[in-house]
Amino acid sequence: MYDVMSGVRVIEVAEHTFVPAAGMVLADWGADVVKVERIQGGDASRHLQLPGTDGLLNPFFEAANRGKRSIALDLTQEAGREQLYRLIASADVFLTNLRSDARKKMGIEPDDLLKRNPTLIYARGTGYGLHGAMADDGGFDYPSSWCRSGAGYMQALVDEMPPKQPASIGDLTGGVTLAGAVAAALFRRERTGKGAIVDNALYMVGTYLMSQPLLATGIGMPTIPNHAQMDAMLALANNYRTRDGRWIALCLLVDKWWPDFVRHLERPDLLDDPRFADAAGRYANRRALIEALNEIFATRDYADWCQRLATLEGVWAPVQSPAEVLRDEQALVNGFVSQVDVENGDPYLAGVSPAQFDEQTIGTLRAGPAFAQHTDEVLRESGLGDSQLAALHEAGAIK
Incomplete structure (x- = not known):
């Protein structure tokens, strides 16, 4: 991990992926992140297990919780x-995505915590924001950030169901942007000594990701929905199937790249084809060009095309599987994929949070904590002795 947040203490009362991802990013940057989990079962994402992964690490939990310490407190008890x-009294940051009724019941609203620590950065994630009819509604990534924002609509082919996301795009984007907002608030605190309340919402993440089509619609331009491969607006910004059934993605948006592409x-x-002599012709005759490129790409296998296009002047990409990404030399040499060490288990590889400091890769990371693994350790750091811990365990206030 990095050291840019070294010395920063983060207390997290959050579940699932959105706000916990912010805590994970801050941990990647060097913060000490203490995850406070409910007494009964902990974070709900611990129990969202993919079929066939019983007994293995849980991607739903790991993707937002590596590098943290876990304690379990009953926040319904005084x-x-x-x-x-x-813990809040000496903390720098508090993270939560609990709904307002739970925050009020547990005494973790901004007023509750800022009066105990006026310099605290209180960071909150919601589904739909703080105002309006949906302010108290719960949210999840796909419906809240993907579907409501227009992303699902724009990806659906005519008369087809909108596609599902391939990963938690809204949650993870929301987490890293919330972490960035926390960093900005900490910077202001360094200058002014003033704490802050920082908010993010899944719906807001979605509207940000959809900035271009929303802007286009707002100024009266027609929206361009998703399309079948043969109906692409630009033949050179399209995907093509290889002989062995794989796909190559082209994004040749600069006119001068055309001759080099043809050579490859x-x-x-x-x-020499007058239909394709310039960008206007390639647009007007795009369907004919797509047909020609379909025939060409179907003559060679995926590996052959990857090798041939490696020296292409323009931009393209192989459509890789997750397994291929984990072995991709470009991802590995840049540290975009890194090893995560697992206590009493085998390490695994994972994508890292999207920032690097001092031209260094993040290095080896630490897996997510076991449930309540650090309760006694963290509370001893806060000044409790063995007899006090024993009494709290007996009362069921901690686990």
């Missing part, structure tokens, strides 16, 4: 809340 308040295809006749 004794449990008092332990949280002890070994089809000089395309340069």
Whole structure:
């Protein structure tokens, strides 16, 4: 991990992926992140297990919780809340995505915590924001950030169901942007000594990710929905199937790249074809060009095309599987994928949070904590002795 947040203490009362991902990013940057989990079962994402992964690490939990310490407090009990308040008194950041009724019941609203620590950065994630009819509604990534924002609509083919996300795009984007907002608030605190309340919402993440089509619609431009491969607006910004059924993605948006691309295809006749002589012609005759490129890409296997296009002047990409990404030399040499060490288990590889400091890769990371693994350790750091811990365990206020 990095050291840019070294010395920063983060207390997290959050579940699932959105706000816990912010805690994970801060941990990647060097913060000490203490995850406070409910007494009964902990974070709900611990129990969202993919079929066939019983007994293995849980991606739903790991993806947002590596590098943290876990304690379990009963925040419905006064004794449990008092332990949280002890931690808040010396904390720098508090993270939560609990709904307003739960925050009020547990005494973790901004006023509750800022009066105990006026310099605290209180960071909150919601589904739909703080105002309006949906302010108290719960949210999840796909419906809240993907579907409501227009992303699902724009990806659906006519008369087809909108596609599901391939991963938690709204949650993870929301987490890293919330971490960035926390960093900005900490910077202001360094200058002014002033704490802050920082908010993010899944719906807001979605509207940000959809900035271009929302802007286009707002100024009266027609929206361009998703399309079948043969109906692409630009033949050179399209995907093409190889002989062995894999896909190559082209994004040749610069006109001067056309001759070099044709040379790599070994089809000089395309340069002489008057239909494709310039960008206007390639647009007007895009369907004919797509048909020609479909035939060309179908003559060679995926590996062959990857090798041939490696020297292409323009931008392209192989459509890789997750397994291929984990062995991709470009991802590995840059540290975009890194090893995560597992206590009493085998390490695994994972994508890292998207920032690097001092031209260094993040290095080896630490897996997510076991449930309540650090309760006694963290509370001893706050000043409790063995007899006090024993009494709190007996009362069921901690686990």
